[in-house]
Amino acid sequence: xxxxxxxxxxxxxxxxxxxxxxxALLAEAGLDVIVAEEGPWVDQGSVxxxxxxxxxxxxxxxxxTVALGLxxxxxxxxxxxxxxxxxxxxLYRRPPQEVVERWRTNWRIDDLDPDAIDVLxxxxxxxxxxxxxxxxxxxxxxxxxxxxxxxxxxxxxxxxWMTYPTGDSRQGQRQSMTRTxxxxxxxxxxxxxxxxxxxxxxxxADRVEGADVEFTNGRRATISCRAVIVCAxxxxxxxxxxxxxxxxxxxxxxxxxxxxxxxxxxxxxLNVPDDVPVHQVKEFAPDLSFGGSASHPGLVALALxxxxxxxxxxxxxxxxxxxxxxxxxxxxxxxxMAVPGLRDxxxxxxxxxxxxxxxxSGLTRLALLMLEAGATDVFPSYRGAPxxxxxxxLATIEDTFSATRASVMTVxxxxxxxxxxxxxxxxxxxxxxxxxxxxxxxxxxxxxxDAPGVNPQGSVMAVALRxxxxxxxxxxxxx
Amino acid sequence: MRAPSSAVVAPTxxxxxxxxxxxxxxxxxxxxVDFVCRRLSTLPVHMRWGVAVIAFVVDGWRRTTGTNRLIAxxxxxxxxxxxxxxxxRSLSIAYVWETWPDTRPDGRAA
Ligand SMILES: Cc1cc2nc3c(=O)[nH]c(=O)nc-3n(C[C@H](O)[C@H](O)[C@H](O)COP(=O)(O)OP(=O)(O)OC[C@H]3O[C@@H](n4cnc5c(N)ncnc54)[C@H](O)[C@@H]3O)c2cc1C
Numbered sequence: 001x002x003x004x005x006x007x008x009x010x011x012x013x014x015x016x017x018x019x020x021x022x023x024a025l026l027a028e029a030g031l032d033v034i035v036a037e038e039g040p041w042v043d044q045g046s047v048x049x050x051x052x053x054x055x056x057x058x059x060x061x062x063x064x065t066v067a068l069g070l071x072x073x074x075x076x077x078x079x080x081x082x083x084x085x086x087x088x089x090x091l092y093r094r095p096p097q098e099v100v101e102r103w104r105t106n107w108r109i110d111d112l113d114p115d116a117i118d119v120l121x122x123x124x125x126x127x128x129x130x131x132x133x134x135x136x137x138x139x140x141x142x143x144x145x146x147x148x149x150x151x152x153x154x155x156x157x158x159x160x161w162m163t164y165p166t167g168d169s170r171q172g173q174r175q176s177m178t179r180t181x182x183x184x185x186x187x188x189x190x191x192x193x194x195x196x197x198x199x200x201x202x203x204x205a206d207r208v209e210g211a212d213v214e215f216t217n218g219r220r221a222t223i224s225c226r227a228v229i230v231c232a233x234x235x236x237x238x239x240x241x242x243x244x245x246x247x248x249x250x251x252x253x254x255x256x257x258x259x260x261x262x263x264x265x266x267x268x269x270l271n272v273p274d275d276v277p278v279h280q281v282k283e284f285a286p287d288l289s290f291g292g293s294a295s296h297p298g299l300v301a302l303a304l305x306x307x308x309x310x311x312x313x314x315x316x317x318x319x320x321x322x323x324x325x326x327x328x329x330x331x332x333x334x335x336x337m338a339v340p341g342l343r344d345x346x347x348x349x350x351x352x353x354x355x356x357x358x359x360x361s362g363l364t365r366l367a368l369l370m371l372e373a374g375a376t377d378v379f380p381s382y383r384g385a386p387x388x389x390x391x392x393x394l395a396t397i398e399d400t401f402s403a404t405r406a407s408v409m410t411v412x413x414x415x416x417x418x419x420x421x422x423x424x425x426x427x428x429x430x431x432x433x434x435x436x437x438x439x440x441x442x443x444x445x446x447x448x449x450d451a452p453g454v455n456p457q458g459s460v461m462a463v464a465l466r467x468x469x470x471x472x473x474x475x476x477x478x479x
Numbered sequence: 480m481r482a483p484s485s486a487v488v489a490p491t492x493x494x495x496x497x498x499x500x501x502x503x504x505x506x507x508x509x510x511x512v513d514f515v516c517r518r519l520s521t522l523p524v525h526m527r528w529g530v531a532v533i534a535f536v537v538d539g540w541r542r543t544t545g546t547n548r549l550i551a552x553x554x555x556x557x558x559x560x561x562x563x564x565x566x567x568r569s570l571s572i573a574y575v576w577e578t579w580p581d582t583r584p585d586g587r588a589a
Contacts, residue, residue: 052514052577062521064566072562298577305565305572308499312584315576344523383556405556 008034008191010476011211011225013198013240016083017460018444019231020181021124025468026229027188031476034223035182035190036213038197038232039080044174049087049274050294058087065235067334067349067410073258074409075347077233081194082177084233085457088411089276090160090174091291092130093454094121095462099286107420107449110430111470120462128161128175130458133278135169139270140292140322141277147373148290153283158291158455160278170275201228201244201440208440227479229432229471231444231464234413235336238427238446239345241417242338246434249427251345254334255415255451258351259325260363260382260406261293263303263311264375269319271295277322281369286329286453288362290369293323303381306407310387311379324370326362327412329453330355336416356403363406364397382406412456417446431470439479443467483531485516487538491549492516492567494541498550499568500575500586507579507588515570533563 012023015037027033039058047054055063060079067073078084097114104112124130136142137157148155161180162172173179186192195216202209202222210224230237238251277292293299300318304311314321334349351359367378367388378388383405386396417427419442423435432447434440445460447467452459492512496503503511519530537560541549553564575582581589 052574056521061523061526062518064518064522064526064570066526296577297580298573298575301572301576302569305569308568308572315584316581316589318576318580339525342524344525346525 006034006221006223008032008223008225009227011036011223011228012231013211013228014083014231014233014236014444015081015177015182015192016078016231016233016444017085017177017457018464019229020082020085020177020185021461021464022229022231022443022468023185023190024181024188025465026472027185027190029472033185033190034225035185035192036196036198036211036223037081037192037194039078039194040216041081041178041194042086044086044176044178050296050299052298054087061344065347067254067256067347069334069349069351071351071404071406071408073256073349073351074407075256075413076411077235077413081192082182085176086178088457089294090162091158091276091278091280091455092125092128092161092458093158094118094125095452095459096286096454099452103449107418107426108422109420109449112430117462117466120465121458123465124458124461127180129163130159130161132157132159133169134164134167137169137278138272138275139268140272140295141279143264143266143270143322143373144277144279144281144290144292144324144369147369148279148281148283150372151369153281153369155279155281155283157278158280198232198240199243201240203244203246206436207438227439227441227476229441229443231442234416234445235345235347237442237444238336238416239338241434242336242345248435249418249425251336251416253415253418253425254336254347254349254413256330256334256349256410257327257412257451257453258330258355258359258408258410259327260359260408261303261323261325262363262366262370262381263300263314263321263323263379264370264373265314265317265321265377265379266375267320271300271319271322273297284365288358288365289327290362290366291325291327293325295321295323299323304379306381306383306405307379307385314377314379324366326359326366328355328358328362329451351403351408359403359406359408360398360401363401364394367394367397412451414445414448414452414456414460415450417442418449419447420449431475432467433475441467441471441475483519483527483534487534488516488519488567491534491537491541492571494546494549495553495564495567496571496586497546502583503575503586504588507575510578511571511574514574515567518570529559530563530566533559537563
């Protein structure tokens with residue numbers, strides 16, 4: 001196997017919501033940037049959204065990854081150019097001001113001004129064309145809205161990073177990183193190296209000198225640079241740092257939004273296999289929120305699986321069924337641990353007693369919401385679940401639900417290298433520089449000190465823009 | 480030990496499918512089992528190892544006690560073992576209904 005050397009000013013590891021804007025800003029400022037991305041480039045439209053083929057091509061480990069615990073929490077990570085932004089639902093939320101303020105005070109983050117973050121969020125919104133649907137929402141979304149309205153619960157439509165060239169809501173084009181910040185980075189001269197996994201950072205005393213990489217075809221290479229910015233996502237960033245020997249406050253405080261699901265059957269054919277609902281119910285936010293999931297027939301069958309003997313008859317009616325979730329802002333935490341000799345990290349997550357209770361009340365309320373929306377049958381996803389046909393059945397959920405019997409999962413992962421000046425708790429400083437290193441930075445979801453309680457990509461990107469600009473203003477001249 | 484070998488996974492997967500979806504024809508069943516084995520080989524390393532060990536134990540149990548007792552075992556909410564059967568079932572079910580959406584609940588083609 002041959003060894004090739006590459007050189008650049010800044011090596012950005014990962015091309016997702018954190019990496020792509022970082023690379024664009026640095027390249028546009030004239031720096032020589034290499035973006036190393038483990039996954040392939042997959043043209044949008046070449047795979048069916050939310051399909052098994054998409055999981056094969058654009059997710060890590062085909063989408064089958066688990067944080068061990070009681071219960072274990074299934075999670076998924078994008079693994080392709082653009083990272084999670086290519087596969088996600090595209091639902092945008094501006095970072096809530098009170099959350100930013102909480103991060104600033106609780107984690108002693110310098111210069112984290114909620115108003116300044118708001119300005120950056122607007123910049124993200126404009127770059128990604130964040131907007132509401134130009135026409136009616138898909139039927140499963142309308143049902144959610146209807147149920148909330150009948151119960152008098154707060155709800156709204158989440159805008160998305162989509163354009164609608166034909167004006168048809170069903171023909172949106174996702175403005176993910178491969179359509180926005182990555183082309184910007186490349187036209188400013190950044191080199192994107194796909195199928196290129198960074199194995200290890202090369203460390204000096206208090207500096208990083210470069211990285212060892214391996215391409216999918218087995219070729220190995222070394223990249224030398226003056227600074228490294230790790231944007232490999234909340235699981236892989238701490239894993240890479242740990243593999244490289246950096247462990248202090250790294251990977252110990254994983255935070256997620258755990259979700260539980262149900263399938264709801266209506267009297268008409270409302271299923272939209274390749275899209276997700278845009279309405280979200282915020283009555284109990286930030287502790288608890290409700291929304292809709294992808295619902296192609298395979299996913300409907302999966303939602304029925306936990307009680308298959310009793311629920312399976314419904315699968316033939318998948319066109320009348322949509323899948324919904326209840327998400328909580330968890331107080332639990334997890335760990336990411338790179339084990340020498342193992343390519344993948346071990347991930348654990350611990351739900352607190354309050355989290356489990358919240359999952360139960362979330363699922364019960366979500367079932368109520370579905371009944372109000374006109375569902376004839378509701379199928380909660382846990383072993384021993386009742387088929388809910390009327391309000392009377394809701395008490396049975398409360399009696400029989402336990403988180404350990406449920407399919408708990410998450411797609412929102414963060415906080416494994418929290419930023420801030422509290423060096424007892426934080427892995428990076430207020431602008432993402434890893435403590436103890438002059439030229440090593442993190443700039444992705446790992447930096448968010450805790451789960452924001454809303455869809456996180458907007459927060460990840462706003463923080464990434466902030467830190468990239470700070471790096472250009474102050475960090476670069478010092479490396 | 481590397482990926483769970485399809486020699487130990489496939490017979491268990493077939494037995495579970497035969498029980499859960501008795502109407503699934505042989506051609507489709509083979510395709511599903513192939514898919515499940517392929518997916519298991521892309522699991523993260525530690526999961527792959529864990530699955531390989533459990534698959535080996537379960538396959539031994541199936542050989543000595545037969546398919547009926549295997550199915551009984553698969554329906555018990557046991558830690559780890561239960562997770563293994565759940566993994567096989569979720570991959571299979573997702574594949575069946577994504578590939579042939581109008582499959583009947585017992586696995587028969589529509
Ligand atoms: C299915 C799904 C649905 C979601 N829905 C929404 C939503 O609707 N709204 C929302 O706001 N958020 C959503 N999210 C979350 C959102 O996508 C993430 O918060 C965001 O992408 C995180 O950005 P990141 O830069 O930290 O990581 P990512 O975007 O995951 O990017 C990390 C990149 O680094 C690469 N990488 C990892 N390790 C290495 C390595 N060693 N070497 C080289 N490259 C490496 C990965 O391949 C990946 O491309 C969803 C996520 C998923 C998976």
